Amino acid sequence: xxxxxxxxxxxxxxxxxxxxxxxxxxxxxxxxxxxxxxxxxxxxxxxxxxxxxxxxxxxxxxxxxxxxxxxxxxxxxxxxxxxxxxxxxxxxxxxxxxxxxxxxxxxxxxxxxxxxxxxxxxxxxxxxxxxxxxxxxxxxxxxxxxxxxxxx
Amino acid sequence: xxxxxxxxxxxxxxxxxxxxxxxxxxxxxxxxxxxxxxxxxxxxxxxxxxxxxxxxxxxxxxxxxxxxxxxxxxxxxxxxxxxxxxxxxxxxxxxxxxxxxxx
Numbered sequence: 001x002x003x004x005x006x007x008x009x010x011x012x013x014x015x016x017x018x019x020x021x022x023x024x025x026x027x028x029x030x031x032x033x034x035x036x037x038x039x040x041x042x043x044x045x046x047x048x049x050x051x052x053x054x055x056x057x058x059x060x061x062x063x064x065x066x067x068x069x070x071x072x073x074x075x076x077x078x079x080x081x082x083x084x085x086x087x088x089x090x091x092x093x094x095x096x097x098x099x100x101x102x103x104x105x106x107x108x109x110x111x112x113x114x115x116x117x118x119x120x121x122x123x124x125x126x127x128x129x130x131x132x133x134x135x136x137x138x139x140x141x142x143x144x145x146x147x148x149x150x151x152x
Numbered sequence: 153x154x155x156x157x158x159x160x161x162x163x164x165x166x167x168x169x170x171x172x173x174x175x176x177x178x179x180x181x182x183x184x185x186x187x188x189x190x191x192x193x194x195x196x197x198x199x200x201x202x203x204x205x206x207x208x209x210x211x212x213x214x215x216x217x218x219x220x221x222x223x224x225x226x227x228x229x230x231x232x233x234x235x236x237x238x239x240x241x242x243x244x245x246x247x248x249x250x251x252x253x254x255x
Contacts, residue, residue, distance in 0.1 A: 090206070091204075
């Protein structure tokens with residue numbers, strides 16, 4: 001099984017730790033995980049995980065977008081904390097046409113609702129939507145519960 | 153020769169930016185307001201060689217009299233821009249042929 005973790009702009013501090021965590025947990029579950037990240041997020045991953053312990057495969061988000069086709073992955077997990085991140089996730093979803101989870105988070109509750117609505121209106125993806133910015137734990141708690149459903 | 157939007161925007165200055173660093177819905181509104189003809193495509197459809205990023209259905213404006221199309225352009229850290237790009241009549245026809253229609 002192959003999973004793609006999508007990381008856009010790293011402006012929200014929670015993105016990098018949750019991206020690393022998602023890559024790690026999905027790998028433990030047996031997924032072959034690739035992280036698709038924009039250059040800024042990629043540089044942060046390089047520094048955070050210099051030996052590739054948690055992120056085994058990494059590709060550029062735009063190069064990946066240009067190359068992916070339906071069926072390339074079995075699971076898409078994307079961090080959605082900006083308008084642009086929502087549009088990237090929705091686009092990846094429509095190309096890959098696989099099971100998908102949007103991790104929607106922001107310090108602003110209205111933005112969380114707005115981005116969750118964008119994803120819900122445009123995809124059949126599962127959605128975890130929480131207020132979170134510096135602290136990734138609210139995202140992690142719900143993500144762990146979601147992973148249990150994947151194991152069932 | 154295939155068209156690369158990223159390269160085009162870096163190497164040319166004959167395109168017009170209607171708005172930048174904006175939200176995708178605001179950009180769609182601008183495209184709809186500034187286009188004489190509208191078609192729609194799916195997210196990920198390649199328009200002039202570039203996969204369009206957005207919410208379905210994605211509007212693409214065609215101003216044939218100006219020889220231009222209007223599309224959105226999204227970068228993760230910089231939001232979405234609505235841009236008008238000059239293209240040839242043949243390219244306009246190929247863009248028009250991509251219309252998925254809207255019900």
